[in-house]
Amino acid sequence: MAEHTIHFGILGCASIARRNSRAIKLAPNCSISALGSRSLERAKKFAKENEYPAYVKLYGSYEEVLDDPNVDVVYVPLPTSLHVKWAVLAAQKKKHVLLEKPVALNLKDLDVILEACEANGVQYMDGTMWMHHPRTPKMREFLSDSHQFGKLKAIHSVFSYNAGEDFLKNDIRVQPDLDALGALGDSGWYCIRAILWATDYEMPKTVTALREPEFNEAGVILSCGASLSWEDGKLATFYCSFLTNLSMDISALGTKGNLRVHDFVVPYQDHVGRFYVTSDLGWAGIPEGADPPPTVHSIETDLPHEAHMVAEFSKLVENIKSNGGAPETKWASISRKTQIVVDAVIASIAKGFEPIEIN
Amino acid sequence: MAEHTIHFGILGCASIARRNSRAIKLAPNCSISALGSRSLERAKKFAKENEYPAYVKLYGSYEEVLDDPNVDVVYVPLPTSLHVKWAVLAAQKKKHVLLEKPVALNLKDLDVILEACEANGVQYMDGTMWMHHPRTPKMREFLSDSHQFGKLKAIHSVFSYNAGEDFLKNDIRVQPDLDALGALGDSGWYCIRAILWATDYEMPKTVTALREPEFNEAGVILSCGASLSWEDGKLATFYCSFLTNLSMDISALGTKGNLRVHDFVVPYQDHVGRFYVTSDLGWAGIPEGADPPPTVHSIETDLPHEAHMVAEFSKLVENIKSNGGAPETKWASISRKTQIVVDAVIASIAKGFEPIEIN
Structure with a gap:
C-alpha cells in the first residue's frame, strides 16, 4: 500500500480507533504514519490486530507521535478528560486535530482547544462521522x-x-x-x-x-x-x-x-x-x-x-499544507454549538x- | 340490509360521524336506527350522503334520539363543550354512551359523565378507534x-x-x-x-x-x-x-x-x-x-x-341488555387516565x- 499525501498519527488504541484506522486506510488521500500508546507493546498489538502496514511508526507514548515530523494530523480518540491536554499540545506542535466526540467536558475546555487550533493555524474537526455520509x-x-x-x-x-x-x-x-x-x-x-x-x-x-x-x-x-x-x-x-x-x-x-x-x-x-x-x-x-x-x-x-470523514478532513489539511489555504472554520463552529x-x-x-x- | 341486535342513535352530523356510520354498517352486531341533527334538513342530507337505509329514523333534534325507545346506544360526536349535557342526558335515558374524543374539557366534566353512566348502569367507551384494531x-x-x-x-x-x-x-x-x-x-x-x-x-x-x-x-x-x-x-x-x-x-x-x-x-x-x-x-x-x-x-x-370498535362496544352492550351483565369499567378508567x-x-x-x- 502506497503512502498518501496526508499522514495521520493516532493517539491511543481506543475501540473507535479500529474503525477510523480502517477509514484512513480506505480514504484515497491519507494514510496512517504513526500510532502512539501508553506502552509500545500495546501499540504493537493494536497495529498487528488492525493490519497496519510496516511503514507505520509505533511509539510507546503520545508525545513521540506529536514530535514525529512526518505526522500532519493527529486523530485523538482518548478519554474526554484528556482532550484539552493532548489536542492543545498537538495544535502547538502544528498538527491538525481530528478530535473524537464528546470533544470536551464543557465549553470552556473546548474553547481552549479551538483557540489553540486557531492560534496555530491548524484544521479542527470533530469525529461525528455521519455528517460526512x-x-x-x-x-x-x-x-x-x-x-x-x-x-x-x-x-x-x-x-x-x-x-x-x-x-x-x-x-x-x-x-x-x-x-x-x-x-x-x-x-x-x-x-x-x-x-x-x-x-x-x-x-x-x-x-x-x-x-x-x-x-x-x-x-x-x-x-x-x-x-x-x-x-x-x-x-x-x-x-x-x-x-x-x-x-x-x-x-x-x-x-x-x-x-x-x-x-x-x-x-x-x-x-x-x-x-x-x-x-x-x-x-x-x-x-x-x-x-x-x-x-x-x-x-x-x-x-x-468514516472514510468520507477522514477524506474530507485530509482535503482541508491538503489545502492548508500545499496551497497555503486557511483552515475551514465551520467545523469548529458546529462543534461549539453542539x-x-x-x-x-x-x-x-x-x-x-x-x-x-x-x- | 337487516337490522342487527344493537341499535345506534347518532347525535349530530360531524365529519367523524361519516366514518363511524360506515363502521356501524360494517360491524356484524349493530345497526344505525336514528340520527338527530339541529335541523331535520341536515339530518336528511347527511343520511342521503351516507346512504342510510330507509329504516333509520331522522330527527331535527338530539332529544328525540334520546327519547326513541328503539335506540340502545348513542354515539356522541358533538363538540367537546356539549359532551357533559348530552352524554349525561343519554345516560339518564338509559342509553349506552360511545363518546367521541376529546371526551371532556377537563376531568371534572368527565367525572360527571362517568358518574351518570355508572349510576344508570350504562356502558361507556370513548371513540379512540385504534385501540380496537x-x-x-x-x-x-x-x-x-x-x-x-x-x-x-x-x-x-x-x-x-x-x-x-x-x-x-x-x-x-x-x-x-x-x-x-x-x-x-x-x-x-x-x-x-x-x-x-x-x-x-x-x-x-x-x-x-x-x-x-x-x-x-x-x-x-x-x-x-x-x-x-x-x-x-x-x-x-x-x-x-x-x-x-x-x-x-x-x-x-x-x-x-x-x-x-x-x-x-x-x-x-x-x-x-x-x-x-x-x-x-x-x-x-x-x-x-x-x-x-x-x-x-x-x-x-x-x-x-372503527368497525371493530363499534362491534366491541355493541358486544358489551349486548351482554348488559340480554344477559343482565354489568358494564365493563376498564374503558372509563382508561379514558379517565388519559x-x-x-x-x-x-x-x-x-x-x-x-x-x-x-x-
Whole structure:
C-alpha cells in the first residue's frame, strides 16, 4: 500500500480507533504514519490486530507521535478528560486535530482547544462521522425543499444502545474521571448534532432536561432526554441511553413533509444509507392495495461514512499544507454549538430541570 | 340490509360521524336506527350522503334520539363543550354512551359523565378507534415479551396533520367555545393514550409541557408537546399539531427491542395494519447485502378498526341488555387516565411549563 499525501498519527488504541484506522486506510488521500500508546507493546498489538502496514511508526507514548515530523494530523480518540491536554499540545506542535466526540467536558475546555487550533493555524474537526455520509447532503436537500418539506416544525432524535454489564462496569464512558458526560456525551452528542443539523444550526431559545435521568453510582448519566424550543414554535426532543436497545433515529417533521432515518449514527450497511420521506400526505391519499408511505431513498456509497470523514478532513489539511489555504472554520463552529447544548442539558439537570436560556 | 341486535342513535352530523356510520354498517352486531341533527334538513342530507337505509329514523333534534325507545346506544360526536349535557342526558335515558374524543374539557366534566353512566348502569367507551384494531393486541404481545422487548424505557408519539387554512379559520376544533383543547384534545389525546397504553396504564410521576406551544388568536392550542416521567426512569414525549404534515407515530423502546408504528391513528390501509420491530440489535448484526431491520408485522383485518370498535362496544352492550351483565369499567378508567394527563399538560402550560405531579 502506497503512502498518501496526508499522514495521520493516532493517539491511543481506543475501540473507535479500529474503525477510523480502517477509514484512513480506505480514504484515497491519507494514510496512517504513526500510532502512539501508553506502552509500545500495546501499540504493537493494536497495529498487528488492525493490519497496519510496516511503514507505520509505533511509539510507546503520545508525545513521540506529536514530535514525529512526518505526522500532519493527529486523530485523538482518548478519554474526554484528556482532550484539552493532548489536542492543545498537538495544535502547538502544528498538527491538525481530528478530535473524537464528546470533544470536551464543557465549553470552556473546548474553547481552549479551538483557540489553540486557531492560534496555530491548524484544521479542527470533530469525529461525528455521519455528517460526512453522502446521505446527509441528500437529506438536507429534502429538508430545504419548500414544496416537498415546507417549514421545519418538530424534530425527535434517539441514540441508544444496550451497553451490557461489562461496559456498565468497566468502560471509560461510565467513569467520572474519564468521560464524565456519560451517555449524554457519547450518545446524546449525536442527537443534539442531528437536531442542530436539521435546523441548519439555528440555536434554540431554551434547552430543558427531561426529568428522571438515570445515573450510575458514581453519578455518570446512563440515560437522559431533553427538549429544545425555538421562538417560532419549532420543538425538538431527544433521548440517549446506554440501557436501551439500539436505536439511531432522526425524525424531522415539516409543514408539508416528513423525513425519517433509523440508522443515522452507524448505517446498518457500509455501502448504502437509506432514509424515508413522506410529502403532502393526506387522510385518503393511499389507494387501497398500494404500498403505504414512506418513499425510500437509498444512497449508495463506495466508502463507509468514516472514510468520507477522514477524506474530507485530509482535503482541508491538503489545502492548508500545499496551497497555503486557511483552515475551514465551520467545523469548529458546529462543534461549539453542539457543546453549548450539551452544557445546557447538564446545567438544566443541575438546576432541577429548569430551562436554560441560550444566548 | 337487516337490522342487527344493537341499535345506534347518532347525535349530530360531524365529519367523524361519516366514518363511524360506515363502521356501524360494517360491524356484524349493530345497526344505525336514528340520527338527530339541529335541523331535520341536515339530518336528511347527511343520511342521503351516507346512504342510510330507509329504516333509520331522522330527527331535527338530539332529544328525540334520546327519547326513541328503539335506540340502545348513542354515539356522541358533538363538540367537546356539549359532551357533559348530552352524554349525561343519554345516560339518564338509559342509553349506552360511545363518546367521541376529546371526551371532556377537563376531568371534572368527565367525572360527571362517568358518574351518570355508572349510576344508570350504562356502558361507556370513548371513540379512540385504534385501540380496537387487531394490530393493537399484537403490538402488546411484543411489548410484553421479556426476551424480544425487555423492559420499556422510552416512548415517543406524534399525531400531527397540516389542517389547512379553512380548518384553521372555521373548524370547531379551533373554536374556544366548542373545542377549547384544540390540537391537544384532538391529536394529543391519541399520543397520550398511546403512551399510557405502552406503559400498560401505569401513570407517570410528572407531566411537563414543552415550551413554545403555538396558539391561535383566540388562545386555542395549534401545536404543543409534553414529556412524561416515571420514577423508574421511563421517559415519554409527544408532539401534536394542526400545522405539521401528517404523522401518526408510536416509537416504544425497550432494553432488548424496539417497536415502531407510523399510522396508528388511522391506518394507511383499511385491510392491513403494519408495525415494525427490532430485537437485540447489535452493532455488527447486519450482514452486508441483507435488508436492514426492522422486521415488518402485517396484521390483516376484514374490517376497519372503527368497525371493530363499534362491534366491541355493541358486544358489551349486548351482554348488559340480554344477559343482565354489568358494564365493563376498564374503558372509563382508561379514558379517565388519559384525561388526567390532558389536564396536566394544560396546567403545566398555565404554570409556565412547571412539572405537574400526578397522584
